[in-house]
Amino acid sequence: xxxxxxxxxxxxxxxxxxxxxxxxxxxxxxxxxxxxxxxxxxxxxxxxxxxxxxxxxxxxxxxxxxxxxxxxxxxxxxxxxxxxxxxxxxxxxxxxxxxxxxxxxxxxxxxxxxxxxxxxxxxxxxxxxxxxxxxxxxxxxxxxxxxxxxxxxxxxxxxxxxxxxxxxxxxxxxxxxxxxxxxxxxxxxxxxxxxxxxxxxxxxxxxxxxxxxxxxxxxxxxxxxxxxxxxxxxxxxxxxxxxxxxxxxxxxxxxxxxxxxxxxxxxxxxxxxxxxxxxxxxxxxxxxxxxxxxxxxxxxxxxxxxxxxxxxxxxxxxxxxxxxxxxxxxxxxxxxxxxxxxxxxxxxxxxxxxxxxxxxxxxxxxxxxxxxxxxxxxxxxxxxxxxxxxxxxxxxxxxxxxxxxxxxxxxxx
Numbered sequence: 001x002x003x004x005x006x007x008x009x010x011x012x013x014x015x016x017x018x019x020x021x022x023x024x025x026x027x028x029x030x031x032x033x034x035x036x037x038x039x040x041x042x043x044x045x046x047x048x049x050x051x052x053x054x055x056x057x058x059x060x061x062x063x064x065x066x067x068x069x070x071x072x073x074x075x076x077x078x079x080x081x082x083x084x085x086x087x088x089x090x091x092x093x094x095x096x097x098x099x100x101x102x103x104x105x106x107x108x109x110x111x112x113x114x115x116x117x118x119x120x121x122x123x124x125x126x127x128x129x130x131x132x133x134x135x136x137x138x139x140x141x142x143x144x145x146x147x148x149x150x151x152x153x154x155x156x157x158x159x160x161x162x163x164x165x166x167x168x169x170x171x172x173x174x175x176x177x178x179x180x181x182x183x184x185x186x187x188x189x190x191x192x193x194x195x196x197x198x199x200x201x202x203x204x205x206x207x208x209x210x211x212x213x214x215x216x217x218x219x220x221x222x223x224x225x226x227x228x229x230x231x232x233x234x235x236x237x238x239x240x241x242x243x244x245x246x247x248x249x250x251x252x253x254x255x256x257x258x259x260x261x262x263x264x265x266x267x268x269x270x271x272x273x274x275x276x277x278x279x280x281x282x283x284x285x286x287x288x289x290x291x292x293x294x295x296x297x298x299x300x301x302x303x304x305x306x307x308x309x310x311x312x313x314x315x316x317x318x319x320x321x322x323x324x325x326x327x328x329x330x331x332x333x334x335x336x337x338x339x340x341x342x343x344x345x346x347x348x349x350x351x352x353x354x355x356x357x358x359x360x361x362x363x364x365x366x367x368x369x370x371x372x373x374x375x376x377x378x379x380x381x382x383x384x385x386x387x388x389x390x391x392x393x394x395x396x397x398x399x400x401x402x403x404x405x406x407x408x409x410x411x412x413x
Contacts, residue, residue, distance in 0.1 A: 303344045
């Protein structure tokens with residue numbers, strides 16, 4: 001076994017001697033942990049923080065689920081791995097495509113490269129949309145890899161997931177996709193895999209249903225973090241190395257009357273430049289619209305007439321609640337994005353505002369609580385909690401959530 005493994009131009013230490021665990025606690029920000037801790041609901045997390053580190057990191061931009069989960073598992077930003085949203089647009093065909101197929105992934109995952117070196121890999125994700133991306137490059141025919149989702153745990157097979165009969169094995173039914181149970185299933189499965197499968201590397205990725213609905217300190221949110229804490233106590237054993245981070249934070253995005261706070265950018269551009277002259281793409285869009293109604297803080301715009309790019313940018317800059325308006329080249333350079341998968345203009349809204357396309361295209365009927373969402377710079381800061389001291393960390397370094405496996409694997413040596 002090599003002393004180091006080079007993956008996507010980063011050097012990782014060799015095979016862990018205990019389990020290297022990374023948990024992506026979807027939609028979390030430090031205030032959730034702080035509020036639960038005040039009520040003594042998180043004794044295991046408090047113990048970890050006292051023994052290790054309680055840091056903050058940047059998530060990748062846009063601060064959405066797919067790009068950040070893939071950044072975490074490749075150790076690199078979207079400009080390298082290519083996944084820059086939950087879906088993207090192909091101007092040449094007019095096709096809008098969900099970015100959950102491995103064909104869009106441009107580099108190998110950390111899992112794949114360690115698996116090739118003989119490691120045992122365990123991955124559990126709440127939603128199935130991530131599973132094929134996370135498991136890309138793994139083989140399930142030699143009992144060294146397991147990857148499944150809570151959402152479709154009843155459909156798992158040995159050939160596709162490395163495990164079957166999950167619900168009987170775990171003693172839990174398939175959870176409702178819009179419930180705390182979807183994330184609890186991930187954590188419970190992670191604990192059982194740790195003790196029975198004994199992976200070298202494990203990744204647990206939850207869902208942000210609770211965080212979209214409830215602010216830090218809310219009783220329901222506190223109950224969620226107390227649940228999470230129980231499982232953390234069961235994972236923090238045998239010198240295992242644990243990093244807890246998130247794909248993004250969350251901010252309230254509603255008006256005083258509870259309706260969503262949104263700028264419908266497609267309507268504004270259509271009125272100024274004419275219909276079909278532009279295409280506003282919202283990379284937050286996914287099948288789970290109950291969470292967010294496809295309203296987030298990031299948008300990219302494609303223009304039919306490229307000579308109008310500067311005019312369109314100037315028009316968008318007039319909108320008070322849009323903080324960032326940059327060209328493709330400038331935005332991709334600043335935020336580590338793949339140029340060929342972004343539009344001509346990149347926009348991000350202010351802290352309490354979202355960007356929509358046309359008002360008529362958003363079905364907000366399923367939003368039962370005031371909107372909480374993400375995607376921009378104001379949801380970029382995320383926790384980076386380690387159960388061990390990070391000796392190599394320098395206070396002036398830029399820490400990213402996709403440094404998680406680098407430190408987790410180093411701590412498991």
